[in-house]
Amino acid sequence: MSVNIENLGQLERKITLTFAKADYEKIRAARLQKLARTVKMAGFRPGKVPMKMVEAQYGLQVDFESQFDHASNLFSKVAQEQQLKIAGQPRLEPKGDLTADPVVYDAMFEVFPEVKIGDLAAAEITKYTTEVNDDEINKTLEILRKQRVHYHPRGEAGPHGDGGGSLVAATGDQVTVDFIGKLDGVEFEGGKAENFAFVLGEGRMLPEFEAAALGLKAGESKTFPLAFPADYHGKDVAGKTAEFTIVMKKVEWPHLPEVNDDFAKSLGVAEGVDKMREEIKKNLSREVARRTQTLLKSQVMESLTKLCELDLPKSLVAQEQERLVAQARQDLQARGIPNAKDAPIPPDLFTPQAEQRVKLGLILNELVKTQDLAAKPEQIKAEIEEQAASYEDPKEVTRWYYSDPKRLADVEGLVLENNVVTYVTGLAKITEKAVSFEELSKM
Incomplete structure (x- = not known):
């Protein structure tokens, strides 16, 4: 040979x-x-x-x-x-x-390319910090209360009162209505319902519909025009004005549970309100750590792709394109799209994303190899324990991770990326910026 x-x-x-x-x-x-x-x-x-x-x-x-x-x-x-x-x-x-x-x-x-690592000291990265204070804990409690809202008929006395004595529908109330809509005097498909319930102010219905329901008492009715938006999902009525008649069947006011020991127990915290607030703070702190790390990682990865030079193997890009196509088909299947597994999805749609992923993967491999940034067993263990801490049975979650090599590999990849983030931020120009939890949530 x-x-x-x-x-x-x-x-x-x-x-x-x-x-x-x-x-x-x-x-x-x-x-x-x-x-x-x-x-x-x-x-x-x-x-x-x-x-x-x-x-x-x-x-x-x-x-x-x-x-x-x-x-x-x-x-x-x-x-x-x-x-x-x-x-x-x-x-x-x-x-x-x-x-x-x-x-x-x-x-x-x-063959694999030579990866030229640029001057990482030139990277400019913002490190966000967020304080978890009593205001954030109170906001979370309010969300938890709203998730456990229940409704009582207006005007009927009960263990939680009668809703203030008013019988008319107000924002926040749950109303049950019959309605019928007509275009040029003719009923249209989807324009009629009986005992239809929704909460006023949640934006589930079109504004004109909600406005018509506001102020009605049980037994009252109203006829009104409703203009469907031009981009309305129902093509037969999009851009047209229909005449609707609604009949109010039931008006119920919302009752939110009080923040007390019983409420804490309903959340699985038997020790009471103080312990519940402590647990909420821990969970919020974990969420802050996760979000700030994600933002930091995103900036680090962006800096690496800008500062490092390499040629991309076409074969690896093609493989990544095919993987993204397969993933897209799986997403379509999950949404119930017919024949999704055979959907004609051109690989070229994913070229920029595939090139970015391949480039970043090669850069990370080079840094891990040259800077000894591979995930160590103790780091993987610590990451799993951190993720498991928010569950009711952390030991069971830990066993769940270690019982599957793929799950373990996912955690290993996460730790490896965190090691790269730590390395790069140790060289880059870091600017710290304090933001509220709400601001952080929107980033």
Whole structure:
């Protein structure tokens, strides 16, 4: 066997593999013998077809398969001997006739690029800080109260009162209505309902509909015009004005639970209000740490892609495009889109995203290798314990992570990225900026 390596471009290479037919003859003979045991031909029982007939019908196919496999093995051996860093899968192509001796194959492939790490001290990064104070805890409690809201009929006395004595529908009330809509005096599809419930002020209904319901008492009705927006999802009524009549069936006012020990118990905190506030603060602090780290990581990754130079292997970009296409099809399937698995999604749609991911992945690999930033077992353990701490049974969550190599690999990747963030921020120009929890949530 002789080997010739050609440089076809910045990353493209070609190896010409030349070998004698005798080199794979044993493989070929074994394939034919295996095939002969199962091949079916008219007039012969399975396994009794003469080898000459098997050879005549399948010889060229077996020749190609045997040659290709032998060429693949040779390529792997040459790549290892030459210490080639292969990016993606090689493309093997035969040169000449299948019956030629010696056999010649061209193997086209790409090598990994040289990654030039730029001056990381030139990176400018903002580090956000957020204080979790009593105001943030109170806002969270208010959200928790609203999540546990229940409704009582207006005007009816009960353990929580009568809603202030008023019988008319107000913002925040849950109302139940019958309604019917007509276009030019004719009912339209989707324009009629009975015992339809919604909460005033949540924006679930069009503004004119909510405005008509406000101020009505149970038993009262109102007829009003309603102009559908031009971009309304119902194409038959989009941009048109309908006449609606609503009949108020029920008006219920909202009751929010008080923040007391019973409320704490309903949240699974048996120790009472003080412990509940303490747990909320811990959870908010974890959320702050997660969000600020995400913002920091995003800036670090953006800086790395700007400051580092490298050529992108086309094969890796193509693989990433295909992965993103598969992911898009899975998302469509999850949404119930018919025939989503066969959706014609052009890979070119994902070219910028694929190039960005491949570039960043190669940069991270280089930093991890040269700066010893690989995730250590104790770091992985600490990250899992941190994530598990917010659950009711942290030990069970920890076991869940360690029971699946893929889950463990996901955590390892997260720790690795955090190590890179720590390394880069240690060199970059850092500006600290304090923001509120609300501001942080919107970033």
